[in-house]
Amino acid sequence: xxALLEVxxxxxxxxGVTAVSDCSFGVPEGSLTALVGPNGSGKTTAxxxxxxxxxxxxxxxxxxxxxxxxxxxxxxxRRGLSRTFQxxxxxxxxxxxxxxxxxxxxxxxxxxxxxxxxxxxxxxLGLLDEFGLARLAGDRARTLSYGQKKLLEFATVLMGEPxxxxxxxxxxxxxxxxVEQIEQRVRELNARGLTFxxxxxxxxxxxxxxxxxxxxxxxxxxxxxxxxxxxxxxRVLDAYLGG
Amino acid sequence: xxxxxxxxxxxxxxxxGAAVAFPFVFTPAWIxxxxxxxxxxxxxxxxxxxxxxxxxYITLGQAAFFGLGAYTLGITFEHVGIGSGYNPFxxxxxxxxxxxxxxxxxxxxxxxxxxxxxxxxTLTLLFIxxxxxxxxxxxxxxxxGLMLPTPRFPIDSYxxxxxxxxxxxxxxxxxxxxxxxxxxxxLTLLAIREDEEKARGLGIRVTSAKLVAxxxxxxxxxxxxxxxxxxxxxxxxxSSVDPLVMIGAVLMTFLGGxxxxxxxxxxxxxxxxxxxxxxxxxxxxxxxxxxxxAVFMVVLLxxxxxxxxxxxxxxxxxxxxxxxxxxxxxxxxxVRA
Amino acid sequence: MHEVVQALxxxxxxxxxxxxxxxxxxxxxxxxxxxxxxxxxLVILAAYLSYALWSHLGVDPFLSIVIVTPVMFVLGxxxxxxxxxxxxxxxxxxxxxxxxxxxxxxxxGILSVAFKTTFRLSLPSYADTTWTxxxxxxxxxxxxxxxxxGVLLALLSLLLTRTRFGRAVRxxxxxxxxxxxxxVDANRVQTLSFGLGVSMAAAAGAVYGxxxxxxxxxxxxxxSRLLSIVVLGGLGSIxxxxxxxxxxxxxxxxxxxxxxxxxxxxxxFVVLIAFLIVRPQGIFGLRERVL
Numbered sequence: 104x105x106a107l108l109e110v111x112x113x114x115x116x117x118x119g120v121t122a123v124s125d126c127s128f129g130v131p132e133g134s135l136t137a138l139v140g141p142n143g144s145g146k147t148t149a150x151x152x153x154x155x156x157x158x159x160x161x162x163x164x165x166x167x168x169x170x171x172x173x174x175x176x177x178x179x180x181r182r183g184l185s186r187t188f189q190x191x192x193x194x195x196x197x198x199x200x201x202x203x204x205x206x207x208x209x210x211x212x213x214x215x216x217x218x219x220x221x222x223x224x225x226x227x228l229g230l231l232d233e234f235g236l237a238r239l240a241g242d243r244a245r246t247l248s249y250g251q252k253k254l255l256e257f258a259t260v261l262m263g264e265p266x267x268x269x270x271x272x273x274x275x276x277x278x279x280x281x282v283e284q285i286e287q288r289v290r291e292l293n294a295r296g297l298t299f300x301x302x303x304x305x306x307x308x309x310x311x312x313x314x315x316x317x318x319x320x321x322x323x324x325x326x327x328x329x330x331x332x333x334x335x336x337x338r339v340l341d342a343y344l345g346g
Numbered sequence: 347x348x349x350x351x352x353x354x355x356x357x358x359x360x361x362x363g364a365a366v367a368f369p370f371v372f373t374p375a376w377i378x379x380x381x382x383x384x385x386x387x388x389x390x391x392x393x394x395x396x397x398x399x400x401x402x403y404i405t406l407g408q409a410a411f412f413g414l415g416a417y418t419l420g421i422t423f424e425h426v427g428i429g430s431g432y433n434p435f436x437x438x439x440x441x442x443x444x445x446x447x448x449x450x451x452x453x454x455x456x457x458x459x460x461x462x463x464x465x466x467x468t469l470t471l472l473f474i475x476x477x478x479x480x481x482x483x484x485x486x487x488x489x490x491g492l493m494l495p496t497p498r499f500p501i502d503s504y505x506x507x508x509x510x511x512x513x514x515x516x517x518x519x520x521x522x523x524x525x526x527x528x529x530x531x532x533l534t535l536l537a538i539r540e541d542e543e544k545a546r547g548l549g550i551r552v553t554s555a556k557l558v559a560x561x562x563x564x565x566x567x568x569x570x571x572x573x574x575x576x577x578x579x580x581x582x583x584x585s586s587v588d589p590l591v592m593i594g595a596v597l598m599t600f601l602g603g604x605x606x607x608x609x610x611x612x613x614x615x616x617x618x619x620x621x622x623x624x625x626x627x628x629x630x631x632x633x634x635x636x637x638x639x640a641v642f643m644v645v646l647l648x649x650x651x652x653x654x655x656x657x658x659x660x661x662x663x664x665x666x667x668x669x670x671x672x673x674x675x676x677x678x679x680x681v682r683a
Numbered sequence: 684m685h686e687v688v689q690a691l692x693x694x695x696x697x698x699x700x701x702x703x704x705x706x707x708x709x710x711x712x713x714x715x716x717x718x719x720x721x722x723x724x725l726v727i728l729a730a731y732l733s734y735a736l737w738s739h740l741g742v743d744p745f746l747s748i749v750i751v752t753p754v755m756f757v758l759g760x761x762x763x764x765x766x767x768x769x770x771x772x773x774x775x776x777x778x779x780x781x782x783x784x785x786x787x788x789x790x791x792g793i794l795s796v797a798f799k800t801t802f803r804l805s806l807p808s809y810a811d812t813t814w815t816x817x818x819x820x821x822x823x824x825x826x827x828x829x830x831x832x833g834v835l836l837a838l839l840s841l842l843l844t845r846t847r848f849g850r851a852v853r854x855x856x857x858x859x860x861x862x863x864x865x866x867v868d869a870n871r872v873q874t875l876s877f878g879l880g881v882s883m884a885a886a887a888g889a890v891y892g893x894x895x896x897x898x899x900x901x902x903x904x905x906x907s908r909l910l911s912i913v914v915l916g917g918l919g920s921i922x923x924x925x926x927x928x929x930x931x932x933x934x935x936x937x938x939x940x941x942x943x944x945x946x947x948x949x950x951x952f953v954v955l956i957a958f959l960i961v962r963p964q965g966i967f968g969l970r971e972r973v974l
Contacts, residue, residue: 154547180549188547194540197533205537206548214531214558263549404777455956459963462718462918465780466910467959470952473907477949589903593784600781632800632899635792642785646778647769 107132113162122148124322137309140319183266191252195245203227206262250281378505384618385512390595391610392519393566399604402539407468410475413587415568416575420492445568479583491582603652690940698932699829705912705924707883713856713919717779723906724787729888737805744805744893759881794899802896828890911955917965
């Protein structure tokens with residue numbers, strides 16, 4: 104399996120603190136890769152660097168074989184690399200359908216067409232239905248519960264038909280029923296060929312769902328491999344349990 | 347977001363009809379003059395709203411484009427010669443387009459900054475244009491002022507062509523807002539206003555969308571400035587690039603309701619006659635400024651969402667009460683700020 | 684060459700005063716994300732107060748700083764409590780821009796009614812005294828103004844670094860939530876800081892009123908320069924504001940001498956725009972996108 108996303112030598116410094124240091128790993132195509140590590144290991148920073156929300160001090164990123172020179176959220180999303188946010192970010196004053204349709208990537212001349220055309224609405228409703236949100240389709244997104252917002256955010260990202268989805272702590276702050284729902288969705292979508300990179304703290308979820316698992320510690324890669332191997336790696340245990 | 351409907355079109359047509367008929371029915375010059383000013387502010391406010399209301403980026407530089415439109419028309423008269431009578435009106439769209447094109451490089455720079463910085467940079471633009479108007483003496487005649495030839499319109503209906511010109515621009519502005527609101531561009535702009543970074547993450551071409559809205563705002567504002575210059579036939583830097591005119595337009599938009607279609611026009615309809623009244627009563631004395639300041643404060647602090655949205659909310663909650671007969675508890679997320 | 688150095692000196696002296704005004708402006712932004720567009724008007728208000736004290740009671744303008752500053756501090760606190768604090772919600776920053784602008788208009792209006800639009804200038808006995816140092820002219824009032832600004836900025840720096848209040852202020856700038864969790868009363872810090880920002884304007888106003896003729900409309904010139912300075916220096920960074928203020932003072936002065944005085948204020952804006960092309964966040968502003 105070739106790597107859909109290839110990260111090499113990624114480095115980011117904030118003043119005196121080096122959050123990410125010479126970090127390198129790959130996300131194989133069609134995989135469910137996890138990015139884990141204790142608090143402060145640089146996972147979220149690495150995420151932000153990969154998705155273009157921060158500028159790296161050093162390092163290279165390649166997506167689908169092509170080098171990404173200046174990662175920028177807009178260009179990356181249009182190339183097929185999308186992300187969700189730790190604090191579920193949706194458009195609160197727009198309805199669910201509007202949230203979904205706004206996420207469809209349009210060519211520039213489509214700007215003056217009607218805002219929500221019928222096939223787009225159908226597609227949005229279909230996807231919302233898969234996430235169990237169809238009955239709330241006409242409500243403003245601000246009225247959703249936190250868990251529902253996370254689902255909505257996940258759904259909107261899919262509207263752009265991405266090749267790789269980066270999920271930033273998808274199960275944080277979410278009740279167990281919803282965790283299961285999200286896990287189901289991820290499995291199904293992965294079976295249909297969508298590649299995932301998850302940042303997660305829920306180790307049970309990671310161990311049963313993901314392969315490979317990349318472990319970061321102090322901003323650099325500690326281990327990378329199938330969950331069973333990583334779990335038993337003494338360096339990983341050391342990093343998590345501390346000195 | 348106001349949903350544009352067929353009913354909206356009917357309302358628009360009714361308004362246009364009434365507005366066109368107005369100067370033919372009420373002929374005294376001073377009435378039509380107030381009409382010209384009202385329409386001028388309504389057009390400016392609507393244009394301001396087209397950009398700032400939908401994107402959420404407050405621009406404080408509109409007066410610069412108004413002034414650029416005024417001076418461009420004046421300079422064209424001076425050095426090129428458009429002719430007289432109605433011809434200058436037909437030249438306006440070109441004048442506006444020229445100003446819009448010239449503004450693009452600045453817009454591109456400004457739109458790379460965050461919202462607060464953006465507001466300040468646009469304000470800076472205002473001062474830049476004013477300084478240029480003062481300093482480029484050979485072109486603009488500086489503080490001496492620039493004269494435009496007086497058109498030979500019949501004396502008893504002199505103001506009417508200007509009224510109709512302003513009305514035309516207002517209708518175009520309203521039409522553009524209406525089209526945008528029901529188009530993808532409108533949805534995109536709203537998404538940008540809600541959460542720009544999130545919009546970027548979804549692959550929305552944020553900068554392009556903002557530039558389109560910006561260009562339209564500049565185009566409209568410049569045309570209004572052109573009509574105004576022709577109306578007055580004498581312009582000078584302080585009056586052409588006047589922060590007060592712009593603050594007025596912003597105030598009217600806030601009063602009527604940002605992000606709505608008719609809000610700015612409603613705001614203008616309320617404030618301009620009141621403003622003219624205040625001027626006649628208090629004269630050109632600086633009480634005018636204090637009055638302006640007070641009204642602005644009241645609107646911003648007590649009615650920040652404006653007339654139309656507040657009315658709509660009241661209507662919504664009245665409908666809701668009727669529907670549920672007050673029996674079902676309202677389970678909504680947060681109250682709107 | 685002599686001309687250039689003379690302009691440089693003048694620019695630095697002027698820059699010092701701008702720095703005092705700008706520091707107040709950027710401080711308030713750092714704490715509350717509010718741009719006080721009325722800062723210019725408040726400077727002019729202070730200038731008028733100082734002028735009134737001089738013309739009616741013969742108080743030396745520089746001494747009047749001691750009187751005018753506390754008075755305006757109280758005014759600043761009042762303004763914050765009445766107008767600014769009530770602004771809430773996601774658009775508080777943009778609304779504050781407009782509210783403070785309305786305030787500036789109101790101040791301009793009141794001053795126009797009270798003092799009419801004639802230009803004023805405080806003229807103490809030493810108003811025309813010039814010192815000649817190494818062949819360069821230095822007006823005494825400008826030098827005193829610069830020294831006063833320097834002293835006050837130093838005091839501000841001490842306040843921010845050595846006192847409990849100062850620590851609370853800096854904590855709030857860096858992380859308001861964390862500061863609150865650590866026991867900082869955010870509301871009080873904001874109110875007092877706003878008052879502090881206005882005090883800076885007040886002191887600067889007393890100085891301004893001795894050097895430049897002013898009338899109620901002068902605040903536009905001031906605020907346009909101040910806004911350029913704070914953006915250039917990076918919104919929220921006092922050090923940046925001081926640096927930018929002196930820098931812009933020098934640029935303005937050099938342009939006046941080398942090109943023409945009518946283009947000197949224009950140079951502010953050109954430098955700002957040019958800088959923003961390269962560095963949208965200003966000299967000391969933060970680059971990273973807010974997440």
